[in-house]
Amino acid sequence: MFKNYLTLALRVLTRRKFFTFISLFGISFTLGILMVLISFLDSSLGENPPLSDKGDMVFVSNLNLARYHYDSTMIIDTNLVLEEMVFDTSYDVAEAGSSNWNSSVNNGIFQNYFDDLSSSRMMTIFNSDNSYVVFKDEVKLEMAVALTDANYWKVFDHQFLEGRSFDDREVQNAAPVVVITDEIADEHFGRKSDVLGEEIVLDGKSHKIIGVFKHIGKLISFVSPDAVIPYTHQNLANQSTFYHGSYSAIFLAKDGASTDALKEDIEAACETIPLDHPDNENGYTEAKMFPASFDEMFARGIYYDRDASKSLRIMKWALFGILAFFVILPTLNLINLNISRILERSSEIGVRKAFGASSSHIMGQFIIENIIQTLIGGVIGLVLAILLIYFINSAELMGRADLMMNWKFFVWSFLITLLFGVLSGLLPSLKMSKMQIVKALKETQL
Numbered sequence: 001m002f003k004n005y006l007t008l009a010l011r012v013l014t015r016r017k018f019f020t021f022i023s024l025f026g027i028s029f030t031l032g033i034l035m036v037l038i039s040f041l042d043s044s045l046g047e048n049p050p051l052s053d054k055g056d057m058v059f060v061s062n063l064n065l066a067r068y069h070y071d072s073t074m075i076i077d078t079n080l081v082l083e084e085m086v087f088d089t090s091y092d093v094a095e096a097g098s099s100n101w102n103s104s105v106n107n108g109i110f111q112n113y114f115d116d117l118s119s120s121r122m123m124t125i126f127n128s129d130n131s132y133v134v135f136k137d138e139v140k141l142e143m144a145v146a147l148t149d150a151n152y153w154k155v156f157d158h159q160f161l162e163g164r165s166f167d168d169r170e171v172q173n174a175a176p177v178v179v180i181t182d183e184i185a186d187e188h189f190g191r192k193s194d195v196l197g198e199e200i201v202l203d204g205k206s207h208k209i210i211g212v213f214k215h216i217g218k219l220i221s222f223v224s225p226d227a228v229i230p231y232t233h234q235n236l237a238n239q240s241t242f243y244h245g246s247y248s249a250i251f252l253a254k255d256g257a258s259t260d261a262l263k264e265d266i267e268a269a270c271e272t273i274p275l276d277h278p279d280n281e282n283g284y285t286e287a288k289m290f291p292a293s294f295d296e297m298f299a300r301g302i303y304y305d306r307d308a309s310k311s312l313r314i315m316k317w318a319l320f321g322i323l324a325f326f327v328i329l330p331t332l333n334l335i336n337l338n339i340s341r342i343l344e345r346s347s348e349i350g351v352r353k354a355f356g357a358s359s360s361h362i363m364g365q366f367i368i369e370n371i372i373q374t375l376i377g378g379v380i381g382l383v384l385a386i387l388l389i390y391f392i393n394s395a396e397l398m399g400r401a402d403l404m405m406n407w408k409f410f411v412w413s414f415l416i417t418l419l420f421g422v423l424s425g426l427l428p429s430l431k432m433s434k435m436q437i438v439k440a441l442k443e444t445q446l
Contacts, residue, residue, distance in 0.1 A: 020373070027377025028384055031416060034326050035385035036392075036403070038412050041319075043404040044219045045295060050156035051223065053252055056121070057155070058262045059297040061248040063109065063270075065101040065284035099282060106245035107236060113272055114249070117265040119257035124151035127231060127246040128222035132202045136188050143184060145202060146225040147234050147246075155250050156223060163196045163211030166230055174232040178207035181215035184226045202229065217393075217402030220298070222248070241279035243287075251291075263291040327419065363430060367422065378414070 047054045110125050117123075126148035134141050146152070153165035166177050178200055182192040189195050192212070199206045207229060218224040231247070239245030253262045266289055273287045292300060292308035299315035300308050389403045 023373060024377045024380060027374055028380035030326055031378050031381030032384035032388060034323070034416055035381060035412075036388050037322070037326075039385070039389055039403045039405060040398075043217075043402065045298060046404075048404070050158045050216065051218075051294070052157050053155065054294045056253040056259065057294045058251045058253065058259050058266065058291045059248070059294060060251070060266060060289050060291050061104060061297075062102050062290070063105045063243055063273075064288045064290070065243060065275075065280070066098055066286045066288065067100075067282060067284045068098045068286075099284070101244070101282070101284065103240060103244040105247050105249070106239050106241065106243055107231065107247045109243060109245075109273060110247060110249050114251075114266065114269050117251070117262065117269060119254055119262045119265045121252040121254045122151050122154060123249055123251045124149055124155045125231065125247045125249045126152060126222050127234065127248070128225060129246075132227075134188065134200055134202065141184070141187055143202075143226040144221055145227045145229060146222055147229055147231040148222075149231060152228065155252055158213040158216075161212045161214055162193055163209070165211055165228075171230040171232055174230060176205060176207050176233075177210045178202065178227050178229050179211040179213060180209055180227045181224075182212055183215035185209075185212055200227070202227070203233075205233070215402075216404075217398070219398070242277045243273070243279060259293050266291045327416070327423075367426065371418065371422065374418075378416075 042048075045051075045054070051057075104127075107125055110123065114120075114123060126146050128144070128146040130145040130147060132143050132145050134143060150166060150168045150171050161182055163179070165179055166175065169175075170177055180188075180195075180200070185195045186192045188200065189198060195209050195212060198209045200209065201207070215226075216224055234246065236245075251262055251266065253259050270287050270289045275284060275287060290306055290308065293312075296308035296312045299311040303311050303314050305311045305314075386405070389405065392398055393402050
């Protein structure tokens with residue numbers, strides 16, 4: 001039976017070429033855009049290298065010092081006592097404002113007060129806001145450089161193509177070493193391998209290349225920089241104060257510990273930061289951090305709110321709205337097209353019913369026909385998406401981010417294609433399958 005449905009579906013598609021073209025165009029264009037969107041989300045937020053442990057990450061970027069101002073308001077109550085007016089005066093003290101100092105954090109704060117949290121597996125500190133220019137044979141090359149510690153390579157599982165990462169000893173000794181991407185190796189030396197021992201001059205200092213890792217573009221700069229050097233190369237004494245400096249941190253939750261528990265530990269550790277340091281000239285009385293999961297950190301970069309979970313909720317609803325728009329609107333259009341196409345076949349439906357075809361058989365036939373049509377459009381959409389992704393990456397339209405294609409990409413594309421086929425064929429086929437035989441044979445409208 002399925003073979004007959006397939007043969008009939010292909011004949012129907014070639015019978016009305018205009019309807020088929022309009023349907024396939026709508027399906028392929030919509031699915032192509034959806035596939036690119038899914039690829040973008042998976043590339044930026046998916047748990048794939050170097051973000052395999054993304055679900056265990058908690059991000060801290062700022063330390064907020066606060067001082068609250070209070071004001072008192074006189075309240076006068078009157079009472080009549082023994083026919084005499086008695087005045088009762090009191091004062092209501094309420095917050096009248098606050099002063100805040102918010103900035104990235106001094107590395108010493110992280111190392112002295114956050115290095116041994118009960119729910120933390122490890123912590124890495126980094127400063128990724130560095131852009132260095134290097135020259136090779138008078139060719140200018142701009143590099144995004146991250147300054148970090150040895151734990152960086154344990155938190156982010158970059159794929160090393162040759163060599164190794166720097167270790168704790170090299171960090172402590174501010175060793176002049178650097179780890180670069182294969183892309184930088186190719187641009188600077190004209191080859192992606194065999195560059196170990198070569199040197200690159202960064203900020204006027206020569207650094208020896210000890211490792212090369214695979215470039216995987218990400219929207220977040222500290223996840224996929226062009227080069228990584230020990231943070232001790234920075235003059236740490238030039239940081240703003242005892243409290244504020246140049247660093248952010250990523251914590252990894254221990255096995256069995258939730259990120260929520262880790263956030264609570266970070267907030268509790270923040271309360272141990274001393275506020276009697278001479279750098280606290282303005283008398284701030286409270287130190288706060290606002291830890292966030294990786295997804296919350298990403299969402300807060302789009303819609304900022306101190307409550308990172310609120311930012312994530314808003315981003316999820318926005319994405320849901322976009323996906324719903326791209327699914328529901330084309331589906332409604334396809335339903336209208338399918339109704340028009342099926343109307344012309346009312347006589348065929350009447351004849352089939354007269355020869356004993358049940359409503360379920362009629363309904364199954366039209367749904368299968370529509371799924372086949374949608375799958376053809378899905379294949380075209382998949383090819384379109386691959387071409388779009390190649391163009392976006394080649395033209396660097398997403399900046400440093402590279403859109404990726406993997407098995408999740410194809411699975412989601414297939415599921416979306418099936419969803420289109422079922423939704424856009426269900427309503428027309430349901431109505432036509434319930435049509436009475438005499439009406440189907442005599443009328444040409446639903």
